[in-house]
Amino acid sequence: MLKKITLISLLWTASIWAGQTIVQGSGTVSHYSVQRAASSISVDGHLDEYAWERATQINQFERILNNYDAVEWPTHAKMLWDDEYFYFAFTCADEDMWAIYDQEDDKLWEEEVVEVFIDPDGDGRNYLELEVSPTNTVVDLLIYSVEPEFRSSVDWDIEGLKTAVQTYGTVNDNSDRDLGWSVEIAIPWSAMAEDITGGQRPTPGTNWRLNLYRIERKAGRQAKMRINEMNEAAQSTRQAIDDLWEHSDAQPGERSALSPQHQNTLAELEAALQALSNANEQYSEETEYNTWSETFQRGFHHPARFGVVNFAP
Template identity: 30%
Template sequence: MKRTGIQRVDDSVPLVGETAGTAWERADRVSIDRFLWTQPDSRPRTTVRALYDDETLYLHYTVDDGHSHAETTTLNGPVWEDSCVEFFASPRPDISDAYLNFEVNCVGTFHLGYGTGRTNRTLATPDAAADIRVRGSIGGPTKRPRSDDKRWWVAVELPFDILSDLVGVQVRPSPRTRWRGNFYRIRKRPETFYAAWNPVEASEPDFHRPAAFGELRFR
């Protein structure tokens, strides 16, 4: 099982692509480099960073992508059919098998839910989603592939109050808190591939597997 740290910060965390000179420099860099279920000709790099403070969990993905696309425009829609990155996490691994799934496509449309399985999930409401900030390098509402596609980034603020409402109890980590989680990437065009940070043992594509989560250590 892989492990990574999530650093606590006191200064502001900007939702920007250029991370030099910002709080993002203190975050561990996690590579989503375990390709699963298919054998793509190319295996483009995806890097994710995570930080937190008293109020918010921050995520930053940098994605090499020579064929980025997005068609989903609605909250909690099938963003996994687009060029997409994901964060799954069990905030109470010693108490419950339930987990959060946050999935966002390359233009910033996202899906957020909580539950114990793929079909038994409570989804974020539009009012809750309005308090989640997402910024990225590609404007929406959709994205068609272009010959000059090379890379995109997306940065996210996930307020702990929103996550707490979904979970049903307060979710507010502090140093030495341990979550279980995984980071993923999906692309369906022109060549389908699936990638994960922590290995997933399954015979067919399925990221809804808490047993495959690594350890997230809040510092």
């Protein structure tokens, strides 16, 4: 425990965020006052501007989906705004930073990321999702709706988006112990005008709904690489199962009508799929899903539980 506290202290000192005010949840969801930037901001991931030093810090993210309240690797965050951008900053304690996906709009949610969801009116329609990995790889999506069906577009882009990451340690090297990583994000108001805000920009006193997330995958890079390999093999496995039933005289599901040889083959194929299922379950169990405004068992896409931010003068 002492070593972990030391790691966290060093990381926060590097990001000059120690000793700031804790923002507590207020009412049914978390609340935050977004201050106007007191100085210009260069998006480089260092978070060393005067504006960030003055911004109120969120010191508590809550764990959701599994092992509630057992946050092992803390996340801190801040927000700012000015006439051109909505700014976000994260610092993430992490002893093993890693990433596999390195292309824009890859499935980053399967790995380690920080995430920003912005739904200004909180209606669960036409809201923004942005994810950034430790290698500064980005995926941005437009979520059209959550209910009655989930609809989204990964082809949608945040035009003019700026992101930067600083790492304190070595990414993709589990032979050492890292301190963690910091992320800086600037989302232009203009990029949200058409699809997210209806052309409106916040003014002092405006309230918006949004949430912040962090996914920490403790199973590590090798575990995810193995799952990816198993997923690729599973495609041919499922096809082999379909072919087996198609070329047998038995009806699908009538295992006893299969020949002994086909029964053995089917059992082997199904065992391979079960191994993949078990690996995915273990990978998820070793994951910390953390959020600023707690969404409980509903997961990330639960706009009714998004926090409230108020834009200060």
